[in-house]
Amino acid sequence: MTSTTDDAPSGPTAPGAGAPGRTGLRALLRGSAGIAVAMGVMNVATYAFQMISARLLGPADYGVLAPLMALLMVVAVLQLGLQATGARRISADPEHVAQIERVVLGVTYRAALGLGALMLVLSPVVMVVLRLDSMLPAVLLAVSAVPLTVMGGQAGILQGERRWLPLGMVYLGMGVPRVVVGTLCLLVSPTETAAMLGVMIAMFVPALIGWFALRRPRDEARHSEAHTRRPVAREAVTASLALLAFFVLSNADIVVARNVLDDHDAGLYAAGLILTKAVLFLPQFVVVVAFPSMSTVEERRLALLRSLGLVAALGVAATLGAWLLSGLAMVFVGGQEYADVQSRLWLFAVIGTLLAMLQLLVYSVLARRGTRSAYLVWLAVLVLVAAAAATASLSALVLVVIAVDATLFTALLALSLHRLRDPA
Numbered sequence: 001m002t003s004t005t006d007d008a009p010s011g012p013t014a015p016g017a018g019a020p021g022r023t024g025l026r027a028l029l030r031g032s033a034g035i036a037v038a039m040g041v042m043n044v045a046t047y048a049f050q051m052i053s054a055r056l057l058g059p060a061d062y063g064v065l066a067p068l069m070a071l072l073m074v075v076a077v078l079q080l081g082l083q084a085t086g087a088r089r090i091s092a093d094p095e096h097v098a099q100i101e102r103v104v105l106g107v108t109y110r111a112a113l114g115l116g117a118l119m120l121v122l123s124p125v126v127m128v129v130l131r132l133d134s135m136l137p138a139v140l141l142a143v144s145a146v147p148l149t150v151m152g153g154q155a156g157i158l159q160g161e162r163r164w165l166p167l168g169m170v171y172l173g174m175g176v177p178r179v180v181v182g183t184l185c186l187l188v189s190p191t192e193t194a195a196m197l198g199v200m201i202a203m204f205v206p207a208l209i210g211w212f213a214l215r216r217p218r219d220e221a222r223h224s225e226a227h228t229r230r231p232v233a234r235e236a237v238t239a240s241l242a243l244l245a246f247f248v249l250s251n252a253d254i255v256v257a258r259n260v261l262d263d264h265d266a267g268l269y270a271a272g273l274i275l276t277k278a279v280l281f282l283p284q285f286v287v288v289v290a291f292p293s294m295s296t297v298e299e300r301r302l303a304l305l306r307s308l309g310l311v312a313a314l315g316v317a318a319t320l321g322a323w324l325l326s327g328l329a330m331v332f333v334g335g336q337e338y339a340d341v342q343s344r345l346w347l348f349a350v351i352g353t354l355l356a357m358l359q360l361l362v363y364s365v366l367a368r369r370g371t372r373s374a375y376l377v378w379l380a381v382l383v384l385v386a387a388a389a390a391t392a393s394l395s396a397l398v399l400v401v402i403a404v405d406a407t408l409f410t411a412l413l414a415l416s417l418h419r420l421r422d423p424a
Helices: 020-030 032-075 077-092 094-121 123-129 136-160 164-188 192-213 229-260 263-281 284-294 300-324 326-333 336-367 373-389 394-419
Strands: none
Touching (some): 032 192, 032 229, 032 263, 077 229, 077 336, 094 123, 094 136, 229 373, 284 336, 300 326, 373 394
16 A cells, blocks of 8 residues: 555655665665564563563562563553554555544544553452552553553554554554663662553653654545444454453463462463563564455465464474573573573463464454454463463463463464455
8 A cells, every 4th residue: 555644755756865775774664674673672672671570570579560561461452452443444445544543543542541540440459369569550550551552543543554664663662661661660679569660651652652653633635434433443342352352361371370379480480471472472573564465355365374374483483492492591581590490481482372373363353354253262261261270380380371272273273264265
Protein backbone atom coordinates (compact mmCIF):
# COMPACT_ATOMS: atom_id res chain seq x y z
CA MET A 1 0.00 0.00 0.00
CA THR A 2 1.28 3.47 -0.81
CA SER A 3 1.96 5.54 2.27
CA THR A 4 -0.67 8.19 2.98
CA THR A 5 1.80 10.50 4.68
CA ASP A 6 4.93 12.46 3.95
CA ASP A 7 7.09 9.87 5.73
CA ALA A 8 7.95 7.84 2.67
CA PRO A 9 10.09 9.68 0.13
CA SER A 10 9.25 9.05 -3.48
CA GLY A 11 11.02 9.46 -6.77
CA PRO A 12 14.40 10.96 -7.48
CA THR A 13 13.63 14.07 -5.46
CA ALA A 14 13.48 12.15 -2.19
CA PRO A 15 15.65 13.61 0.57
CA GLY A 16 19.10 12.18 0.49
CA ALA A 17 19.05 11.39 -3.21
CA GLY A 18 22.55 11.38 -4.54
CA ALA A 19 23.95 10.31 -1.15
CA PRO A 20 23.90 6.51 -1.29
CA GLY A 21 24.93 6.04 2.34
CA ARG A 22 22.18 8.27 3.67
CA THR A 23 19.64 6.86 1.26
CA GLY A 24 20.45 3.30 2.30
CA LEU A 25 20.14 4.17 5.99
CA ARG A 26 16.86 5.98 5.47
CA ALA A 27 15.51 3.11 3.41
CA LEU A 28 16.39 0.72 6.22
CA LEU A 29 14.78 2.86 8.92
CA ARG A 30 11.69 3.60 6.84
CA GLY A 31 11.20 0.01 5.68
CA SER A 32 10.03 -3.18 7.34
CA ALA A 33 13.65 -4.11 8.08
CA GLY A 34 13.81 -1.07 10.33
CA ILE A 35 10.87 -2.47 12.30
CA ALA A 36 12.77 -5.72 12.81
CA VAL A 37 15.77 -3.76 14.12
CA ALA A 38 13.62 -1.55 16.38
CA MET A 39 11.70 -4.51 17.79
CA GLY A 40 14.95 -6.39 18.27
CA VAL A 41 16.34 -3.51 20.34
CA MET A 42 13.04 -3.28 22.26
CA ASN A 43 13.10 -6.98 23.10
CA VAL A 44 16.78 -6.92 24.09
CA ALA A 45 16.09 -3.94 26.37
CA THR A 46 13.05 -5.65 27.90
CA TYR A 47 15.07 -8.81 28.40
CA ALA A 48 17.95 -6.81 29.91
CA PHE A 49 15.58 -5.25 32.44
CA GLN A 50 14.37 -8.70 33.50
CA MET A 51 17.96 -9.94 33.79
CA ILE A 52 19.05 -6.90 35.82
CA SER A 53 15.99 -7.20 38.05
CA ALA A 54 16.70 -10.87 38.70
CA ARG A 55 20.27 -10.07 39.73
CA LEU A 56 19.48 -7.06 41.91
CA LEU A 57 16.43 -8.56 43.62
CA GLY A 58 17.42 -12.22 44.10
CA PRO A 59 15.17 -15.28 43.67
CA ALA A 60 12.61 -14.51 46.40
CA ASP A 61 11.95 -10.83 45.50
CA TYR A 62 12.16 -11.45 41.77
CA GLY A 63 9.53 -14.14 42.27
CA VAL A 64 7.24 -11.27 43.34
CA LEU A 65 8.12 -8.94 40.43
CA ALA A 66 7.77 -11.61 37.72
CA PRO A 67 4.01 -12.18 38.18
CA LEU A 68 3.47 -8.40 38.25
CA MET A 69 5.20 -8.11 34.88
CA ALA A 70 3.23 -11.11 33.62
CA LEU A 71 -0.01 -9.41 34.66
CA LEU A 72 1.09 -6.26 32.82
CA MET A 73 1.50 -8.37 29.68
CA VAL A 74 -2.04 -9.69 30.12
CA VAL A 75 -3.35 -6.14 30.60
CA ALA A 76 -1.54 -5.20 27.36
CA VAL A 77 -3.97 -7.28 25.29
CA LEU A 78 -6.27 -4.25 25.00
CA GLN A 79 -3.34 -2.28 23.59
CA LEU A 80 -2.67 -5.05 21.05
CA GLY A 81 -6.35 -5.34 20.16
CA LEU A 82 -6.52 -1.62 19.44
CA GLN A 83 -3.34 -1.82 17.39
CA ALA A 84 -4.63 -4.73 15.31
CA THR A 85 -7.95 -2.94 14.73
CA GLY A 86 -6.37 0.34 13.64
CA ALA A 87 -3.79 -1.35 11.40
CA ARG A 88 -6.32 -3.63 9.70
CA ARG A 89 -8.89 -0.90 9.05
CA ILE A 90 -6.45 1.67 7.66
CA SER A 91 -4.71 -0.92 5.46
CA ALA A 92 -8.05 -2.17 4.10
CA ASP A 93 -9.62 1.27 3.56
CA PRO A 94 -6.97 4.01 3.15
CA GLU A 95 -9.50 6.41 1.64
CA HIS A 96 -11.02 6.89 5.11
CA VAL A 97 -7.73 7.15 6.98
CA ALA A 98 -8.58 10.50 8.60
CA GLN A 99 -11.89 9.24 9.98
CA ILE A 100 -10.37 5.96 11.14
CA GLU A 101 -7.52 7.75 12.88
CA ARG A 102 -9.89 10.08 14.72
CA VAL A 103 -12.24 7.31 15.81
CA VAL A 104 -9.49 4.87 16.79
CA LEU A 105 -7.79 7.52 18.94
CA GLY A 106 -11.10 8.44 20.56
CA VAL A 107 -11.84 4.80 21.39
CA THR A 108 -8.25 4.35 22.59
CA TYR A 109 -8.34 7.24 25.08
CA ARG A 110 -11.64 6.06 26.56
CA ALA A 111 -10.41 2.48 26.77
CA ALA A 112 -7.15 3.55 28.44
CA LEU A 113 -8.88 5.54 31.16
CA GLY A 114 -11.45 2.81 31.72
CA LEU A 115 -8.82 0.08 32.00
CA GLY A 116 -6.69 2.17 34.35
CA ALA A 117 -9.69 2.81 36.61
CA LEU A 118 -10.63 -0.89 36.61
CA MET A 119 -7.09 -1.98 37.49
CA LEU A 120 -7.02 0.60 40.28
CA VAL A 121 -10.23 -0.80 41.76
CA LEU A 122 -8.81 -4.32 41.50
CA SER A 123 -5.50 -3.39 43.17
CA PRO A 124 -6.48 -5.03 46.49
CA VAL A 125 -7.34 -8.24 44.63
CA VAL A 126 -3.98 -8.18 42.82
CA MET A 127 -2.21 -7.71 46.16
CA VAL A 128 -3.93 -10.78 47.65
CA VAL A 129 -3.61 -13.06 44.60
CA LEU A 130 0.08 -12.26 44.06
CA ARG A 131 0.80 -12.17 47.82
CA LEU A 132 2.32 -8.68 47.73
CA ASP A 133 3.55 -7.00 50.90
CA SER A 134 1.75 -3.77 50.00
CA MET A 135 -0.78 -2.48 47.48
CA LEU A 136 1.55 0.14 45.98
CA PRO A 137 3.06 -2.11 43.24
CA ALA A 138 -0.48 -3.00 42.11
CA VAL A 139 -1.41 0.70 42.01
CA LEU A 140 1.68 1.49 39.93
CA LEU A 141 0.70 -1.32 37.56
CA ALA A 142 -2.78 0.22 37.19
CA VAL A 143 -1.30 3.61 36.25
CA SER A 144 1.06 1.92 33.77
CA ALA A 145 -1.92 0.45 31.94
CA VAL A 146 -3.08 3.92 30.78
CA PRO A 147 -0.11 5.03 28.61
CA LEU A 148 0.43 1.43 27.52
CA THR A 149 -3.11 1.27 26.08
CA VAL A 150 -2.82 4.70 24.47
CA MET A 151 0.33 3.56 22.68
CA GLY A 152 -1.62 0.64 21.16
CA GLY A 153 -4.04 2.84 19.23
CA GLN A 154 -1.23 5.11 18.10
CA ALA A 155 0.90 2.18 16.91
CA GLY A 156 -2.03 0.69 15.00
CA ILE A 157 -2.51 3.91 13.04
CA LEU A 158 1.19 4.16 12.23
CA GLN A 159 1.31 0.48 11.22
CA GLY A 160 -1.75 0.81 8.98
CA GLU A 161 -0.26 3.87 7.28
CA ARG A 162 3.06 2.04 6.83
CA ARG A 163 4.89 4.80 8.69
CA TRP A 164 7.66 2.48 9.75
CA LEU A 165 10.10 5.08 11.05
CA PRO A 166 7.85 6.62 13.74
CA LEU A 167 6.46 3.16 14.54
CA GLY A 168 10.02 1.96 15.08
CA MET A 169 10.62 4.91 17.40
CA VAL A 170 7.53 3.93 19.40
CA TYR A 171 8.90 0.40 19.77
CA LEU A 172 12.27 1.76 20.86
CA GLY A 173 10.44 3.92 23.39
CA MET A 174 8.81 0.79 24.76
CA GLY A 175 12.11 -0.90 25.56
CA VAL A 176 15.03 1.45 26.13
CA PRO A 177 13.47 3.76 28.77
CA ARG A 178 12.29 0.72 30.75
CA VAL A 179 15.77 -0.69 31.19
CA VAL A 180 17.31 2.74 31.88
CA VAL A 181 14.71 4.15 34.29
CA GLY A 182 13.90 0.76 35.82
CA THR A 183 17.56 0.05 36.56
CA LEU A 184 18.06 3.47 38.14
CA CYS A 185 15.05 2.89 40.40
CA LEU A 186 16.36 -0.55 41.39
CA LEU A 187 19.81 0.86 42.18
CA VAL A 188 18.20 3.42 44.50
CA SER A 189 15.93 0.84 46.13
CA PRO A 190 16.20 -2.86 45.14
CA THR A 191 12.51 -3.72 45.67
CA GLU A 192 9.61 -4.77 43.46
CA THR A 193 7.93 -1.41 44.20
CA ALA A 194 10.91 0.53 42.83
CA ALA A 195 10.98 -1.72 39.75
CA MET A 196 7.29 -1.07 39.06
CA LEU A 197 7.82 2.68 39.55
CA GLY A 198 10.51 2.60 36.85
CA VAL A 199 8.22 0.63 34.53
CA MET A 200 5.37 3.10 35.08
CA ILE A 201 7.51 6.15 34.30
CA ALA A 202 8.97 4.48 31.20
CA MET A 203 5.51 3.64 29.82
CA PHE A 204 4.78 7.31 29.15
CA VAL A 205 7.70 7.60 26.69
CA PRO A 206 6.22 5.60 23.75
CA ALA A 207 2.84 7.29 24.24
CA LEU A 208 4.52 10.69 23.94
CA ILE A 209 6.38 9.58 20.81
CA GLY A 210 3.12 8.35 19.29
CA TRP A 211 1.37 11.63 20.13
CA PHE A 212 4.20 13.60 18.50
CA ALA A 213 4.03 11.45 15.33
CA LEU A 214 0.24 11.92 15.03
CA ARG A 215 -0.02 15.52 16.21
CA ARG A 216 -0.71 16.88 12.72
CA PRO A 217 -4.47 17.46 12.12
CA ARG A 218 -6.03 15.76 9.10
CA ASP A 219 -8.68 16.88 6.63
CA GLU A 220 -11.54 14.40 7.10
CA ALA A 221 -12.99 14.55 3.58
CA ARG A 222 -14.74 11.16 3.57
CA HIS A 223 -17.07 9.49 6.06
CA SER A 224 -18.19 5.87 6.37
CA GLU A 225 -20.62 4.30 8.84
CA ALA A 226 -18.35 1.24 8.87
CA HIS A 227 -15.71 3.25 10.75
CA THR A 228 -17.80 4.88 13.46
CA ARG A 229 -17.09 4.41 17.14
CA ARG A 230 -19.31 1.38 17.77
CA PRO A 231 -17.94 -0.99 15.08
CA VAL A 232 -14.37 0.08 15.82
CA ALA A 233 -14.86 -0.55 19.55
CA ARG A 234 -16.56 -3.88 18.85
CA GLU A 235 -13.68 -5.09 16.67
CA ALA A 236 -11.11 -3.91 19.23
CA VAL A 237 -12.90 -5.84 21.99
CA THR A 238 -13.15 -8.97 19.85
CA ALA A 239 -9.45 -8.83 18.95
CA SER A 240 -8.49 -8.10 22.55
CA LEU A 241 -10.44 -11.10 23.86
CA ALA A 242 -8.70 -13.41 21.39
CA LEU A 243 -5.31 -12.00 22.40
CA LEU A 244 -6.30 -12.13 26.06
CA ALA A 245 -6.76 -15.88 25.77
CA PHE A 246 -3.22 -16.23 24.42
CA PHE A 247 -1.61 -13.97 27.01
CA VAL A 248 -3.45 -15.62 29.89
CA LEU A 249 -2.15 -18.94 28.60
CA SER A 250 1.42 -17.64 28.28
CA ASN A 251 1.46 -16.10 31.75
CA ALA A 252 -0.78 -18.35 33.86
CA ASP A 253 2.08 -20.67 34.76
CA ILE A 254 4.03 -18.03 36.69
CA VAL A 255 0.96 -17.22 38.80
CA VAL A 256 0.45 -20.95 39.47
CA ALA A 257 4.14 -21.35 40.27
CA ARG A 258 3.87 -18.53 42.81
CA ASN A 259 1.14 -20.49 44.60
CA VAL A 260 2.23 -24.16 44.30
CA LEU A 261 6.02 -23.85 44.66
CA ASP A 262 8.04 -22.50 47.56
CA ASP A 263 9.60 -19.03 47.23
CA HIS A 264 12.97 -20.38 46.05
CA ASP A 265 11.56 -22.68 43.34
CA ALA A 266 9.08 -20.01 42.25
CA GLY A 267 12.05 -17.65 41.82
CA LEU A 268 13.90 -20.32 39.80
CA TYR A 269 10.86 -20.82 37.59
CA ALA A 270 10.56 -17.05 37.09
CA ALA A 271 14.23 -16.93 36.08
CA GLY A 272 13.69 -19.73 33.54
CA LEU A 273 10.79 -17.76 32.10
CA ILE A 274 13.20 -14.92 31.27
CA LEU A 275 14.56 -17.23 28.57
CA THR A 276 11.03 -18.23 27.58
CA LYS A 277 10.03 -14.60 27.06
CA ALA A 278 13.24 -13.92 25.12
CA VAL A 279 12.45 -16.75 22.69
CA LEU A 280 8.82 -15.60 22.48
CA PHE A 281 9.78 -11.99 21.76
CA LEU A 282 12.61 -12.79 19.33
CA PRO A 283 10.39 -13.38 16.26
CA GLN A 284 7.75 -10.71 17.01
CA PHE A 285 8.84 -8.73 13.96
CA VAL A 286 7.62 -11.67 11.85
CA VAL A 287 4.06 -11.02 13.06
CA VAL A 288 4.26 -7.30 12.25
CA VAL A 289 5.61 -7.89 8.75
CA ALA A 290 3.39 -10.91 7.93
CA PHE A 291 0.11 -9.47 9.25
CA PRO A 292 -0.82 -7.59 6.03
CA SER A 293 -0.18 -10.70 3.90
CA MET A 294 -2.16 -12.88 6.32
CA SER A 295 -5.04 -10.42 5.84
CA THR A 296 -5.03 -11.02 2.07
CA VAL A 297 -7.18 -13.89 0.79
CA GLU A 298 -4.73 -15.01 -1.90
CA GLU A 299 -1.63 -14.86 0.30
CA ARG A 300 -2.72 -15.80 3.81
CA ARG A 301 -2.07 -19.58 3.69
CA LEU A 302 1.42 -19.25 2.23
CA ALA A 303 2.22 -16.31 4.51
CA LEU A 304 1.21 -18.34 7.56
CA LEU A 305 3.28 -21.38 6.57
CA ARG A 306 6.38 -19.33 5.72
CA SER A 307 6.10 -17.33 8.93
CA LEU A 308 5.67 -20.46 11.03
CA GLY A 309 8.75 -21.96 9.38
CA LEU A 310 10.83 -18.89 10.21
CA VAL A 311 9.59 -18.75 13.81
CA ALA A 312 10.24 -22.49 14.26
CA ALA A 313 13.78 -22.15 12.88
CA LEU A 314 14.57 -19.32 15.29
CA GLY A 315 13.10 -21.34 18.15
CA VAL A 316 15.12 -24.45 17.35
CA ALA A 317 18.30 -22.38 17.20
CA ALA A 318 17.52 -20.81 20.59
CA THR A 319 16.72 -24.20 22.14
CA LEU A 320 19.96 -25.75 20.89
CA GLY A 321 21.86 -22.73 22.17
CA ALA A 322 20.26 -23.04 25.64
CA TRP A 323 21.12 -26.75 25.71
CA LEU A 324 24.69 -26.61 24.41
CA LEU A 325 25.62 -23.30 26.06
CA SER A 326 23.60 -23.53 29.27
CA GLY A 327 26.44 -22.00 31.26
CA LEU A 328 26.44 -18.93 29.05
CA ALA A 329 22.63 -18.80 29.17
CA MET A 330 22.82 -18.66 32.97
CA VAL A 331 24.51 -15.28 32.68
CA PHE A 332 21.36 -13.93 31.06
CA VAL A 333 18.82 -15.41 33.48
CA GLY A 334 20.35 -14.19 36.71
CA GLY A 335 23.72 -15.85 37.32
CA GLN A 336 24.83 -18.61 39.68
CA GLU A 337 22.21 -17.70 42.26
CA TYR A 338 19.82 -19.54 39.92
CA ALA A 339 22.17 -22.45 39.13
CA ASP A 340 19.55 -25.06 40.10
CA VAL A 341 17.59 -24.26 36.93
CA GLN A 342 20.54 -24.50 34.50
CA SER A 343 19.91 -28.08 33.35
CA ARG A 344 16.31 -27.22 32.49
CA LEU A 345 16.90 -24.00 30.53
CA TRP A 346 16.46 -25.71 27.16
CA LEU A 347 12.96 -26.75 28.26
CA PHE A 348 12.09 -23.11 28.89
CA ALA A 349 13.32 -22.34 25.35
CA VAL A 350 10.95 -25.04 24.05
CA ILE A 351 8.07 -23.31 25.84
CA GLY A 352 9.07 -19.99 24.26
CA THR A 353 9.16 -21.56 20.79
CA LEU A 354 5.70 -23.10 21.19
CA LEU A 355 4.29 -19.80 22.46
CA ALA A 356 5.84 -17.84 19.56
CA MET A 357 4.19 -20.16 17.02
CA LEU A 358 0.89 -20.03 18.92
CA GLN A 359 1.04 -16.22 18.86
CA LEU A 360 1.46 -16.25 15.10
CA LEU A 361 -1.54 -18.56 14.73
CA VAL A 362 -3.68 -16.24 16.87
CA TYR A 363 -2.75 -13.23 14.72
CA SER A 364 -3.55 -15.26 11.62
CA VAL A 365 -7.03 -15.78 13.03
CA LEU A 366 -7.41 -12.04 13.64
CA ALA A 367 -6.17 -11.22 10.14
CA ARG A 368 -8.95 -13.29 8.58
CA ARG A 369 -11.52 -11.90 11.09
CA GLY A 370 -12.04 -15.28 12.75
CA THR A 371 -12.64 -15.61 16.50
CA ARG A 372 -13.85 -19.15 17.21
CA SER A 373 -10.31 -20.50 17.52
CA ALA A 374 -9.98 -18.44 20.71
CA TYR A 375 -12.29 -20.93 22.43
CA LEU A 376 -9.60 -23.58 22.09
CA VAL A 377 -7.08 -21.27 23.73
CA TRP A 378 -9.40 -20.63 26.68
CA LEU A 379 -9.91 -24.38 27.02
CA ALA A 380 -6.13 -24.83 27.12
CA VAL A 381 -5.92 -22.20 29.88
CA LEU A 382 -8.36 -24.18 32.03
CA VAL A 383 -6.47 -27.41 31.40
CA LEU A 384 -3.13 -25.76 32.18
CA VAL A 385 -4.30 -24.24 35.46
CA ALA A 386 -5.95 -27.48 36.60
CA ALA A 387 -3.00 -29.69 35.68
CA ALA A 388 -0.34 -27.26 36.93
CA ALA A 389 -2.10 -26.78 40.28
CA ALA A 390 -1.67 -30.51 40.90
CA THR A 391 2.13 -30.36 40.46
CA ALA A 392 4.53 -30.13 43.36
CA SER A 393 7.89 -29.59 41.66
CA LEU A 394 9.49 -27.24 39.18
CA SER A 395 10.23 -30.00 36.65
CA ALA A 396 6.67 -31.31 36.72
CA LEU A 397 5.29 -27.81 36.14
CA VAL A 398 7.57 -27.29 33.12
CA LEU A 399 6.51 -30.59 31.53
CA VAL A 400 2.80 -29.82 32.06
CA VAL A 401 3.19 -26.43 30.34
CA ILE A 402 5.02 -27.98 27.37
CA ALA A 403 2.38 -30.71 26.98
CA VAL A 404 -0.54 -28.27 27.04
CA ASP A 405 1.12 -25.77 24.66
CA ALA A 406 2.16 -28.50 22.18
CA THR A 407 -1.33 -30.01 22.14
CA LEU A 408 -2.93 -26.61 21.58
CA PHE A 409 -0.48 -25.76 18.78
CA THR A 410 -1.26 -29.02 16.97
CA ALA A 411 -5.01 -28.44 17.24
CA LEU A 412 -4.86 -24.78 16.14
CA LEU A 413 -2.55 -25.51 13.22
CA ALA A 414 -4.80 -28.29 11.96
CA LEU A 415 -7.86 -26.05 12.29
CA SER A 416 -6.14 -23.11 10.55
CA LEU A 417 -4.94 -25.22 7.62
CA HIS A 418 -8.42 -26.67 7.27
CA ARG A 419 -9.96 -23.17 7.18
CA LEU A 420 -7.35 -21.93 4.71
CA ARG A 421 -7.46 -24.90 2.35
CA ASP A 422 -9.62 -22.87 -0.06
CA PRO A 423 -8.11 -19.42 -0.82
CA ALA A 424 -11.60 -17.99 -1.32
